[in-house]
Amino acid sequence: MTTYLTVGTGGADTWTFSVATAGDLPATGAAGQVKLVRDTGSVVYWNGAAWAAVTAGGAGTITINDLVAIVDGSSAGLTKVNEVLSASQGVETATGVAATGVFGNVVNISVTAGRWVLNGVAGFDQNGANLSGAIFGAISSSSSGSGLAISEISKDDSTTGATTLNRSFVVPSKIISISGTTTYYLNTKFTYDAGTPRHFGQLSAQRIG
DSSP: OOEEEEOOOBTTBOBOOOBSSGGGSOSOOOTTOEEEETTTTEEEEEOSSSEEEOOTTSTTEEEEOTTOOOOSSOOOOTTSTTOEEEEEEEEEEOTTOOSTTSOEEEEEEEEOSEEEEEEEEEEEEOTTOEEOSOEEEEEESSTTOTTOOGGGEEEEOOOTTOSSOEEEEEEEEEEEEESSOEEEEEEEEOOEEESOOEEEEEEEEEEOO
């Protein structure tokens, strides 16, 4: 489905009110002027020489097709609503694991300007390490989780003394509105006093505006 709208942007491109009939149109107009002819429901614009009818997809219209549902299993295009970005680390790795009690990160995605919802699943593998406290997961724009609020963090403190921990959990979703490209991270944090734990996980972003 495609919807056509007539719009004005202010300044020269101005909606200049409606007229009762075509006979009420002024002899001349200005560039960008659009008028509604009420008795016919038609919309006309000044083309520089005369009042001309606005036609679907023609001058004076904008085609709005970004909100059309996708039903063929394909992905929404770049900058389109429902565009999806994702990154995953499916195998346990020590890369990105920080020192005890400090957030590291396992994956990241680069998100362009717009409004997005971010979702993540953080995974934790003991890998023979001695866990002495909780494990944590979150999403942030900092590789080290700087500035995270308590409400933005998932925590599991039942892991102390575990010997074979391999666990994952959903981290809090985040809705963001950004004006420029920004990198977001799936942050993880272990509390341990020996050994080298590992992590894994998945991070996704869906454009909502």
